[in-house]
Amino acid sequence: xxxxxxxxxxxxxxxxxxxxxxxxxxxxxxxxxxxxxxxxxxxxxxxxxxxxxxxxxxxxxxxxxxxxxxxxxxxxxxxxxxxxxxxxxxxxxxxxxxxxxxxxxxxxxxxxxxxxxxxxxxxxxxxxxxxxxxxxxxxxxxxxxxxxxxxxxxxxxxxxxxxxxxxxxxxxxxxxxxxxxxxxxxxxxxxxxxxxxxxxxxxxxxxxxxxxxxxxxxxxxxxxxxxxxxxxxxxxxxxxxxxxxxxxxxxxxxxxxxxxxxxxxxxxxxxxx
Amino acid sequence: xxxxxxxxxxxxxxxxxxxxxxxxxxxxxxxxxxxxxxxxxxxxxxxxxxxxxxxxxxxxxxxxxxxxxxxxxxxxxxxxxxxxxxxxxxxxxxxxxxxxxxxxxxxxxxxxxxxxxxxxxxxxxxxxxxxxxxxxxxxxxxxxxxxxxxxxxxxxxxxxxxxxxxxxxxxxxxxxxxxxxxxxxxxxxxxxxx
Numbered sequence: 001x002x003x004x005x006x007x008x009x010x011x012x013x014x015x016x017x018x019x020x021x022x023x024x025x026x027x028x029x030x031x032x033x034x035x036x037x038x039x040x041x042x043x044x045x046x047x048x049x050x051x052x053x054x055x056x057x058x059x060x061x062x063x064x065x066x067x068x069x070x071x072x073x074x075x076x077x078x079x080x081x082x083x084x085x086x087x088x089x090x091x092x093x094x095x096x097x098x099x100x101x102x103x104x105x106x107x108x109x110x111x112x113x114x115x116x117x118x119x120x121x122x123x124x125x126x127x128x129x130x131x132x133x134x135x136x137x138x139x140x141x142x143x144x145x146x147x148x149x150x151x152x153x154x155x156x157x158x159x160x161x162x163x164x165x166x167x168x169x170x171x172x173x174x175x176x177x178x179x180x181x182x183x184x185x186x187x188x189x190x191x192x193x194x195x196x197x198x199x200x201x202x203x204x205x206x207x208x209x210x211x212x213x214x215x216x217x218x219x220x221x222x223x224x225x226x227x228x229x230x231x232x233x234x235x236x237x238x239x240x241x242x243x244x245x246x247x248x249x250x251x252x253x254x255x256x257x258x259x260x261x262x263x264x265x266x267x268x269x270x271x272x273x
Numbered sequence: 274x275x276x277x278x279x280x281x282x283x284x285x286x287x288x289x290x291x292x293x294x295x296x297x298x299x300x301x302x303x304x305x306x307x308x309x310x311x312x313x314x315x316x317x318x319x320x321x322x323x324x325x326x327x328x329x330x331x332x333x334x335x336x337x338x339x340x341x342x343x344x345x346x347x348x349x350x351x352x353x354x355x356x357x358x359x360x361x362x363x364x365x366x367x368x369x370x371x372x373x374x375x376x377x378x379x380x381x382x383x384x385x386x387x388x389x390x391x392x393x394x395x396x397x398x399x400x401x402x403x404x405x406x407x408x409x410x411x412x413x414x415x416x417x418x419x420x421x422x423x424x425x426x427x428x429x430x431x432x433x434x435x436x437x438x439x440x441x442x443x444x445x446x447x448x449x450x451x452x453x454x455x456x457x458x459x460x461x462x463x464x465x466x467x
Contacts, residue, residue, distance in 0.1 A: 011407065011422035014429075015400065039426070042433040046401050048379040049386070054297035054311060061315055062289050069322055193348075194323070226344055227324065234327065259415030260340050 001029050006036050014043045101164065107149045114138055147176050154182050159192040166198040175206050184215040193225045200228070204235055213239060217247050226258040233261070237268035245272040274334045277325050288334075289318055295403060296342060302398045303346060305387055317345045336412050339405070343395070343413070350391070385436040393428035400425050 006029045012018045013026045030037040118138060122131065146168070153165025166186060169179045180203075187199040206212050220232045233251075236244040248265045251257075257265075276284040293314055300310035320341050328337055386394055399405045399413070400421075407425070411418045 007426055011425050015406070038433060039429055042429055042436065043401065045378065045382060046397070048375060048382055049302070051402070052298050052301040052307070052310070054294055054314065058293060058297070058311055058314060059289070062293070062318060065315060065319055066283070066285060231327065260413070263415035
């Protein structure tokens with residue numbers, strides 16, 4: 001056998017996955033060819049490098065991370081989406097988190113004021129049709145205030161504040177157009193991968209709105225992070241829109257695409273067909 | 274992993290116990306930096322937790338995990354470029370029981386590995402140290418198994434060339450400079466080929 005033929009067998013020989021007969025062929029060749037023998041020797045020499053062991057503190061760090069994890073916003077959005085009990089358990093914490101931030105405190109102060117006025121007017125005058133209207137207008141006022149606070153949170157410097165903004169803004173049953181465009185902007189341009197993923201989570205809960213589906217599809221071309229790209233591809237595959245396969249094919253043409261992402265896109269196209 | 278995905282987050286501890294040492298080894302071979310490697314392992318498990326909903330039962334957990342491991346590393350490179358090998362705290366302290374020649378060879382080997390381009394180093398670390406099969410690596414990189422084998426062989430040849438260059442340079446220089454490099458503890462003798 002010549003070196004070219006041996007080169008085909010060598011990688012499997014190095015990992016010990018060759019049949020005995022081929023092992024003999026490789027070893028026989030290496031006995032006569034110094035070049036191939038040196039490749040094998042180099043592979044074996046790598047055994048000189050030890051298996052590095054992590055420090056004992058790493059387990060404690062992991063435990064601390066795991067312990068702290070349920071209070072983070074991303075998990076809440078993921079868990080809420082999957083409808084797990086785990087997510088339900090966190091709702092109380094979400095409220096407390098929100099109250100801790102200055103914007104949250106301001107919003108709740110206003111909300112309490114509104115409730116106070118409401119109770120005051122109800123105590124003064126017994127319920128009448130005009131009070132029902134008043135109640136409705138106050139509810140609308142509260143909703144718009146919540147949206148306003150969510151929008152301003154999406155503009156914050158800190159990624160965790162923006163995450164809270166995303167999780168806050170995605171809670172409405174029907175997304176206000178302003179919130180919707182703010183979330184789509186976040187999905188496209190936010191500097192943090194976590195915030196972009198959370199925005200995708202929030203938007204995907206409103207898939208019935210066609211402009212959201214279109215916005216998510218358009219966002220794919222502009223993403224740089226493989227994680228977000230994969231999440232977007234999965235979402236498109238799940239919705240099975242008629243133009244999704246074409247979008248994914250266009251996306252596959254993007255130069256320098258991460259191989260794992262390209263593979264995912266292929267998988268999604270297969271699923272859509 | 275399915276249990277973790279379904280909300281039993283505590284089960285991640287089992288996966289941590291099983292995989293954190295190999296993953297640390299992967300990162301330390303790639304970065305030559307213990308502190309960075311520890312941080313990357315923590316970040317990786319946090320990502321597993323965050324993106325657990327993206328895990329599909331029909332995929333191998335190990336492949337999925339290494340995909341996240343690679344992305345975590347890529348994000349770290351983007352954050353910290355230019356690359357800083359042999360940074361704050363080098364891996365594996367020198368062991369006095371090793372022979373001087375083995376110490377020198379291991380030090381040269383580590384330097385040679387760090388001089389390989391990132392993608393080639395990764396291929397060698399995955400196939401040699403992480404003991405991933407070529408088909409697993411192919412799944413990870415999204416290419417054919419045959420292509421992985423060819424690339425591993427080429428990476429090995431390039432490593433050999435770099436090692437020889439370093440070795441000839443080291444013979445001419447004061448070898449004490451290499452003594453600060455990481456040295457492995459007890460290693461098996463290398464079997465010479467006939």
